[in-house]
Amino acid sequence: MSDPIYLEKPPTSDRAAYSKWRYHQKKSDPKFKEQRRKAYLRDYAKRRIDVIADTSERNRIKIANDPNFTRRIYERHKSKIRKQHHQYYLKNVDKFAEWRAERRLVARRAKPRWYERNLVAQLYEKCVELNERLGLQGADRLAVDHIIPLKSDTVCGLHCWANLQLLSMEENSRKNNRYQTDW
Secondary structure: OOOHHHOOOOOOOOHHHHHHHHHHHHHOOHHHHHHHHHHHHHHHHHHHHHHHHHHHHHHHHHHHHOOOHHHHHHHHOHHHHHHHHHHHHHHOHHHHHHHHHHHHHHHHHOOOOOOOHHHHHHHHHHHHHHHHHHOOOHHHOEEEEEOOOOOOOOOOOOOOHHHEEEEEHHHHHHHOOOOOOOO
């Protein structure tokens, strides 16, 4: 039995055979190929949005039930996330320079007249020394943290020896710009 797809003239008796023949005739037409490609991409985009929305909802539920969910996701995709952050930094160097300048200004304004420069310098040196001696790396490294943040919604502290403490980078990031009563 011969396949009607390869016939030069369309089959008239069988509707299914005609549909196949017409599809294969169109398939060789470049305009038809372009239309099919656009339709596929449009449908793919719709399906992708549905999948993303569904995944986002499932992740919200997981985050609500498991406080370490986002941390595990970060650990799983750490190199990819770091690469994205670096690319963002390279695209927005001026923003980062502005943020650093603002941070320096806030720190300068937060220094009292009786600022203990030598005690603060000793604390920063001790932090570096402990990191080297203990071989701490990544999130485990120690960082100098302001107990009362220099700039916060609820309270602003001073940049002085009495307001500084050593915390791991992870704890410092988690604390962010919050005072102990806030977190």
